[in-house]
Each structure stands twice: as structure tokens, then as C-alpha cells.
Amino acid sequence: MRYRLGIIAALAAGLATFVAPVSAHHSFAAEFDGSKAIRLVGALTKVDWSNPHTYFYLDVKDDKGKTTNWACEGGGPGALSRRGLKKGDLKLGDTIVVDGYRAKDGSNLVDARRVTLPDGRSIYGGSPGDGGPGDTGQ
Amino acid sequence: MSLSLFEFCQWLNDTGPAAALRESTIVFPIVESIHTLAITLVVGTVAMVDLRLLGIVLKKEPVSKVAGQILPLTWVGFGVMLVSGLMLFAAEAEKCYHNPAFRLKLILLALVGLNPLVFHFTIFRSVDRWDEAPRTPGRARLAAVLSLTLWSGIIVAGRAIAYFK
Numbered sequence: 001m002r003y004r005l006g007i008i009a010a011l012a013a014g015l016a017t018f019v020a021p022v023s024a025h026h027s028f029a030a031e032f033d034g035s036k037a038i039r040l041v042g043a044l045t046k047v048d049w050s051n052p053h054t055y056f057y058l059d060v061k062d063d064k065g066k067t068t069n070w071a072c073e074g075g076g077p078g079a080l081s082r083r084g085l086k087k088g089d090l091k092l093g094d095t096i097v098v099d100g101y102r103a104k105d106g107s108n109l110v111d112a113r114r115v116t117l118p119d120g121r122s123i124y125g126g127s128p129g130d131g132g133p134g135d136t137g138q
Numbered sequence: 139m140s141l142s143l144f145e146f147c148q149w150l151n152d153t154g155p156a157a158a159l160r161e162s163t164i165v166f167p168i169v170e171s172i173h174t175l176a177i178t179l180v181v182g183t184v185a186m187v188d189l190r191l192l193g194i195v196l197k198k199e200p201v202s203k204v205a206g207q208i209l210p211l212t213w214v215g216f217g218v219m220l221v222s223g224l225m226l227f228a229a230e231a232e233k234c235y236h237n238p239a240f241r242l243k244l245i246l247l248a249l250v251g252l253n254p255l256v257f258h259f260t261i262f263r264s265v266d267r268w269d270e271a272p273r274t275p276g277r278a279r280l281a282a283v284l285s286l287t288l289w290s291g292i293i294v295a296g297r298a299i300a301y302f303k
Contacts (some may be wrong), residue, residue, distance in 0.1 A: 026300040047162050052167075052300070
């Protein structure tokens with residue numbers, strides 16, 4: 001009987017582990033490196049205002065004048081809207097400043113922790129509850 | 139005109155309702171939550187029947203009685219799970235096409251559908267002979283173990299979709 005209860009407890013624990021973190025979608029640490037901070041300044045080329053994460057893309061020029069397109073991952077439309085950032089606030093061609101962290105796989109992808117718009121407004125861009133730098137769960 | 143599977147996913151991804159759901163402020167997380175709750179109903183009820191077949195719970199109840207009372211609830215959950223799942227898929231169809239976890243989940247879903255089909259048309263036909271038995275025949279117990287394993291795999295694969303680009 002104790003053996004059977006053990007099986008049931010193990011199954012239940014296994015299920016609970018994988019069902020619980022729906023709101024977090026995936027954690028910061030699953031994809032990004034908290035030790036690789038980066039600031040990107042560039043022109044906005046594309047916006048995917050999408051669940052469960054938004055993506056926007058910047059053309060960033062380096063010291064040698066070479067332009068690279070970077071993908072920036074942010075919280076979903078719900079989280080960003082609550083912080084006052086609306087879809088229409090991101091205009092193609094605008095120069096945006098993104099403070100974030102690079103992807104672990106070394107690709108041109110950052111987690112956008114802070115987004116600064118041309119009008120000076122600065123918005124926290126992380127996914128709520130992802131456990132990354134600056135996360136308050138909101 | 140022939141449409142490849144990927145082109146179909148692109149088309150679905152770009153339809154109005156799919157885009158609206160993808161770009162929604164609160165509807166997407168609500169559908170996500172409903173999908174998760176429906177999974178708990180489906181897998182929770184299926185697990186009760188599987189555990190009865192394994193002789194772990196409700197040992198004194200006839201198998202047919204347990205299945206008859208519980209499985210209608212499974213079908214309710216299945217309907218909600220399917221509709222909400224199709225909505226979430228439509229919203230992310232293009233991403234899902236390339237996602238290895240999503241592909242694995244579809245394969246496991248096909249297998250988990252096949253399992254009860256085989257069960258019902260083979261060993262369950264002789265249920266009258268072992269209905270009251272605490273421990274059911276080997277093939278019935280095998281079906282129960284397969285069901286529990288596959289459903290666990292589906293939940294893990296579904297969760298893993300978020301960890302692939």
C-alpha cells in the first residue's frame with residue numbers, strides 16, 4: 001500500500017511540476033544570460049505585438065558602420081499594456097534604446113528589460129514573474 | 139491548387155481571428171488557462187480509470203461502472219481541450235510548425251487516441267469476465283500504463299513548446 005501511494009504521489013508531483021507555471025511561460029534563465037548585459041540603440045524595423053511574448057526588431061550600427069538586425073523579446077501585450085506601452089507607441093523607423101541581456105545561444109536576440117522611446121518614456125519590458133533582473137512579478 | 143502543410147499554417151496564422159487572439163491583451167492568457175484546466179479534467183479522469191485497471195483505487199467497484207461514471211466527464215474535458223487547443227494553435231500556427239516539442243506532442247496525442255481504441259475493441263470486450271476483479275488482465279493493465287505514460291509525455295511536451303523557438 002505504501003508502495004502504491006508512492007507511485008500516485010510521484011505521478012501527481014510530476015504533473016504539478018509541468019502544469020503550474022503557465023503565467024511565467026518560460027523563465028528568464030531558460031533562454032537568457034543574466035551576466036551578458038547589452039544596450040542596443042537602433043531604428044525599429046518590425047513589431048510582433050504577440051502572445052505570449054512580443055518581439056520587436058532593431059537595426060543597430062556598430063563602430064565599423066556595419067548594420068545588424070537584433071530581435072528583442074518582451075512581455076506579452078497584456079503586461080506591456082498595463083505598464084502603459086501600447087502597440088501604436090512603437091513606430092517603425094523610430095530610434096529605440098533597449099537595455100537587456102543576450103540569449104545564451106549567442107544569437108542576435110536580447111531579452112528587453114527596459115525600453116526607452118524617442119519621447120523619453122522608459123518602460124519595463126520583462127515578462128511578469130520570469131525571475132529575471134528587475135522582475136517584480138507585475 | 140495544392141497547399142503544403144506549412145503554407146496552411148502560415149495562412150491560418152494570418153487569418154483575422156488568429157491574429158486578434160495573438161495580439162489580444164487578456165483573451166490569450168484566458169484561453170491558455172482554460173486549456174490547462176481542461177487538461178487537468180481529461181488527464182485527472184483518465185487517470186482514475188487507469189488506476190482502477192491497475193487495481194490501485196476503487197478495487198471493489200466494477201470496472202465498467204467506474205468507466206461508465208467517469209469517462210463522460212473526460213469527453214466534456216476533451217471537447218474544451220480540443221477547442222481551446224485549436225485556438226492557441228491558430229494564434230501561433232507558423233511558430234508551432236517548426237517547434238519540435240509541438241510535433242512530438244501531436245505524435246503522442248495520436249498514440250494516446252489509438253490506445254483506448256485498441257483497448258475497447260479487444261480486451262474490453264471480455265470485461266464481463268473480469269469486471270469485479272481487483273487486478274485486471276495483463277493487456278488491460280498494459281493499456282493503463284501506456285495511457286498514464288503517454289498523457290504525462292503530452293503534458294511535458296506541451297509545456298516544452300515554450301522553450302523552443
